[in-house]
Amino acid sequence: MSVLQRDPQDMLRVLDEGGEPVGEVPDLSDDELVTMYREMYLARHFDTRAVSLQRQGRMGTYPPLSGQEGAQIGSAFALDEEDWLFPSYREHGAALHRGLPLKRTLLYWMGHEKGNRIPDDVNMFPVAVPIATQVLHATGAAWAKKLQDEDAAVMCYFGDGATSEGDFHEGLNFAGVFDTPNVFFCNNNQWAISVPRERQTASATIAQKATAYGFEGVQVDGMDPLAVYAATRAAVEKAKNPEEGERRPTLIEAVQYRFGAHTTADDPTVYRDTDEVEEWKKKDPIPRLEKFLRNTGRLDDETVEAIESSVKDEVAEAIEAAESEPRPEPSEMFSDVFAEQTPEIRAQAEAFAEMYERHGDEGFLRE
């Protein structure tokens, strides 16, 4: 029986908080498991550094992901090469697993348009900042894959707050009606900025909302990367190869916690108890997976140290590369608005260039 065929109120777990197996460990090689750990570690270190860059004024507002590494890496791990990923604005970890260079993520939050350019060989959409809007795009993309007879699933990430938006309901409704190969992945991190999950919905779970749209919903422990992987893998396989009479889409609710602020622009101590944060830190996905891997002989001190040092180098290099990127040319503002520049935009670009020639940066920059 598929792990998806369970009551949406019965949370799927594979590892307990001490890293002991309490469910069926998914079929992943030792290498894959260690890579999963490394990527989670990398995402955490990247996040810590990114927050610090923002604090030092070297980067703009940034949405931290710490606490959500298990959900992000565990789920992205379950995708096949040909599958697509539609992120919100917090999936820096899932993006790195898919192959988006860390430098691009940094550039985006440093205000460079270039950071939004996803390399052609990475099946991923740009960041979606408005809430839940990407859910409909993901449904449409999956629908296209189905109409084009292409064998690919489409993964869409969003938060608990997004489930209040009309777009979430419309996206899931279309997916159910047109039986599209979608995996809807809710990173339920308990808080939409200052508003708790209880203020988003009176449903007992978010997973159970799938019932209303006619497909399966499953709740997983989002701080258990192996449970996340197991559920997502089953959902991806079902999206592409449903059993007779089975609907392709799945809604996964990954129950987790955002350790830090919603973004570096807010202060969670205004709305959240530190006790609550401490309770959730006990569920931290990284030590949890680490314990499991150590207990089963897949990881030792030496490997952990090697991972630690290679991760630090990798992040340091990405930061250096992003910070050495020259300020974008002002003319870039006018490019890529349309396939072909309209006469009005061309005229504005020319007028700007002439003025820039006369004044230089001095006439424009405020700092």
Added chain:
Amino acid sequence: MSQSQQTQNLTLVQAVRDGLHTEMTNDDRVVVMGEDVGKNGGVFRATEGLWNEFGDDRVIDTPLAESGIAGTAIGMATMGMRPVAEMQFSGFMYPAFDQIVSHAARLRTRSRGRFTCPLVVRAPYGGGIRAPEHHSESKEAFYAHEAGLKVVIPSTPYDTKGLLISAIRDPDPVIFLEPKLIYRAFRGDVPEDDYEVPIGEAAVRREGTDVSVYTYGAMTRPTMEAADILEEDGVSVEVVDLRTVSPMDKETIVESFEKTGRAAVVHEAPKTGGLGAEITATLQEKALLHQEAPVERIAGYDVPYPLYALEDYYLPSVARVEEGIRNAVEF
């Protein structure tokens, strides 16, 4: 008008808070609703402390749903309440757009006056604070284009409180756009008591005889700076701050132009279809024979608002404003 001379020295965002506080105290029909407006006090602190004072039923943290906020506020307004709905950023207001333009704007008309919609929708708007994508757009023209809506954009703390109180008391829907670039850029004296600044009246911020410059919101500041620079060169600049972009105070606009015969408009919204076009057309209609030069439009470009590494190039700078005004003068 103010009953006492007591004033506080407030920033623009504090004046928003003070306006809400004053009117919530005066009128228990007023409720504030939106995302993070309660315990958190608003992401810009525009509702700070209101939840502690007025409680859960009057300062309402809603689910994250702009259409839901606007649509339910319309229902509340219809039933005799005075909702002030906050959109966290104007760039996130589009899901609510349908409710605002399809319903709030036309309830009075289509019910032939039976139902009205005394609703205020507040939103921080505009660029220049190095915010992420979708946080900096300037789309006031969308709302000004919609009959049945009033659109207010203050530029001083004094006006902010007075206009907000007028907006809450207005029997029709008002879109109240707050230029977040100047939320904390300076302070001004704000009376402690309640007072109204009338909706639909422009303010002449600086008198001059050579050229009229029309602006509003955050762009009032670079415009005033440019006027100072031009003054040193012997150019006398009159600056008109619209304060309300719809209904627009055409009388003041034309009156100023009849005096100077030359005009420039400054706004950060894209040039095409922006309110500069409306002002230009108004001058052409009502004061053609006074016109001595083409009207200069100093505006944002017709491109999606760039990520912040380029936003300083997008926004009208003092140098750009100065050059534009000079063009109008030297034509």
